[in-house]
Amino acid sequence: MFLKPPNYRQDINGLRALAVLLTIGYHAFPEFISGGFVGVDIFFVISGFLITKIILENLETNTFNIIDFYSRRIRRIFPALFLLLIACYGFGWFAMYASEYKRLGEHIAAGAGFIQNLVHTHLKTIEKFMNSKDDYVIMVLRR
Helix, strand or coil: CCCCCCCCCHHHHHHHHHHHHHHHHHHHCCCCCCCCHHHHHHHHHHHHHHHHHHHHHHHHCCCCCHHHHHHHHHHHHHHHHHHHHHHHHHHHHHHCCHHHHHHHHHHHHHHHCCCHHHHHHHHHHHHHHHCCCCHHHHHHHHC
């Protein structure tokens, strides 16, 4: 049997499970489960709570070090991030057309650089204007 960490909280783990189920459910069945962002929001609140708790505990004991803090987060998050990005890229090679695969590469690069939201917003803005029937918008974009 696995040993639980000394500060293990079952309620937090339950909320994590709920967040994951809501998000996966939304992506798998968007017509039946609306509001998948709620799962992401729950996860962000949990993360914020736990991170704040760690920082405050370290500040109280006068052991907080920003470099140490980010170093631990990077060692914990980056391996999973890169594994996921590589798996998506590999899957895309077999499952996507060349134009889709090119866009996937852009999204993977943005994800690795933690600027995915900026890239996504930029691409959506360009698509919105390119699909516009307004001649002025098309004229401005061609300049």
